[in-house]
Amino acid sequence: MIFFLWMWWQGYLTLRLQGQGLERFLNQVATAQIPLWRAERLTADVIVVRVPVRAFAKLRPLLWESLIKVNILDRHGLPFLVSKLRLRAFWAVGLVLALLFMVYLSSFIWFVEVVGNEQISAEQLWEVLEAEGLRTGIRRQNLASGQLETTLLTRFPILAWVQVSLQGVKVVINLAEREDLPGEEQGPGDIYAVVDGLITEILVLRGTPLVKERDTVRTGDLLISGDYYDVRGRKQNGAAQGIVLARVWYQGVGEAPFTIWEPVRTGKTHLQFLITVGSLTLPLGKSYPHTTHFATTQEWCLSLGSAMLPLKWTRVEYEEVVYISRSISLEQARELARERAWESLLGRGIDPQKVQDERIEEARLVDDEGIHITLWVEVEEDIGRFVPQ
Template sequence: MTSLWLWWQGYVTIRLRGPGLERLLNKIADLDIVLFQVERLTSDVVIARLRVQDFRRLRPLVRDSHISVSILDKHGAPFLLRRFKLRGFLAIGCLLSFLLIMYLANFIWFIEVSGNSTLAAETLKEALEDLQLRAGMVRSAVQPRLIEVELLKRFPDLAWAQVEVQGVKLEVILTERDGLDVEQAGPGHIYAAADALITELLVLRGTPQVRDGSTVRKGELLISGEYYDHRGVKQFGAAQGVVKGRVWYEGVGEAALSRWEAVKTGRSHRQYVLAIGPLRVPLGRSYPEETHLREAREWSLSLGRALVPINWSRINYHEVEYVRTAVPRDQAERAAYELAWESLRRQGVAEELVLEERSWVEAVADADGIRVTVQVEVLEEIGLFMTH
């Protein structure tokens, strides 16, 4: 077994060949030379290891005997350094690689999110990007506690959020709530979450305050937590029940009847950019986006799964002129209708739950555009439990 210290000092593997090897080994030991891993190969061959400085002391011993000594291998730091001395560029390369690795280790290269089952990965990704969290950011810029608090604020469904920086990886560990535990939440009532027409009312605990067919306003009490138990004693607990109703939503979308189109003049310029981490070195001038269309192509250096922050970009700037063109009315209506539906989706309306839909088109004030309003009726659970 060769220790690290021996490796640092440097050692050689020697072969001793000849008669009476034991006598020579004793003479070597008498000189206070320590031999390591002494292997007997044949009756007249022994292989041993010893420190480099001890090897020179063997010469007088071997000279008087009939034993030949030869070096089979050299190991350790002095030999490695000598090799680097002969290969200067290799040493420089190793040093630069080391420095590069040290530099790259200062950035976050992977973001791993775990524990989200109902929260969409895309939504989380957007939220993290909004919190300035992205691959390639400097590690020291990450503020885990701040991100955790912000995530919990943004997603009330989260019970726990933990942000950990592990080397070049940032781990976001989430735990979602199992759903509101009304027993744990304490006594309370169920209120209307939106203006609606009640279509179904099922009371599991509490006293109903509305009936099927009632029209309710947002925030109105639906099921009270106060009730009388089987002994006739008044109780106040957590109201439980299912309240479904027809809810109306309205979405508005606008679209222009004309648009400005960029038409290429035929003049174009090219620029190259070398990016090393946050440092960008442009080769050639850049042009304003108001008058030029930008077309970029990037080449990044990658090592397996890891992305090295060195990339080379080629940017083509095409000079353009903006020309006003008319948009067909049906096309504009379609675009506005889509925008209105987008607004409905943002309000939480699912298309498959729509019972009835109404829409109408109006011209906007300057007459250069149209507005489409879409009204939908949806059947949904409107009961919202709130503690007292």
């Protein structure tokens, strides 16, 4: 390997030797102290050998004396590479400059991403971040993460935790906001029912309960009043605090036809490429609607080591699909309708783990081409919500 690297550094030639008495000629070459390597016998009168470029001059007198014909098949090594690059000087300089420019660009911050803010608006955050000198276009080394974290925690007391991290040319600010306990630091107010339900348990931390267990309440009923009497018997108006657990019924509806349409791939595919530079996206190729094509997307982000550059290459493969109809059994339709009914319940925030009872009502659709399912689920949950006075 070291020998090969040394020869590459010096430059070497691949020669095609043709004629009779090649072995004798090789002996003469070796006697003249010309190193040879990788001598390949191609035919009875042809050998391909490698010799250092400097030794070629010493080879010529031997060739004149013999009947061997020589052709230079290829030139390898650094001297030839340098001479090629000289011919394409602008190209080489352009490549080096482009690389340097990319390295230079990667020393700046191009993106700022904030994760985890729910109560603090983006505008409020930006105001503080800009005042601290964080904006796109500043040098990466000028980012003072620790100072920025301290400032954000000081300016926004609602923040429990802040982490500022640098990912290539992107600054990611992770936030965690405090979750206030119910009734804490609130003004006077009462707790009302947010849904209808049958009360199973009531725990009053502050205030006066106006309902008891096994009571049926409707939405908007007052559950715990903020009024209470202190030790001296005086009526006080405070913030009600407590938990009111109740059995609540939720209704979900789902329908399923006896004939469903299934997508089948036709085998036709189309490719589209997207080049994204910063916020600018340049599509190469046509895009297809999602109703007739499935799309598979792959993304590559250009990066230099850990530094991420604002350049992205996306490959989108569209697979054409046609929809064919298929009849399904009553049992399958029932299961599908039930799944859809559950989806509607999940969409309303019902936790399946808390479901204590479930009831299903089934009916055929008017045209008898499908099934309609009404699903009632019973959950036990806190139905109280604090409403300030």
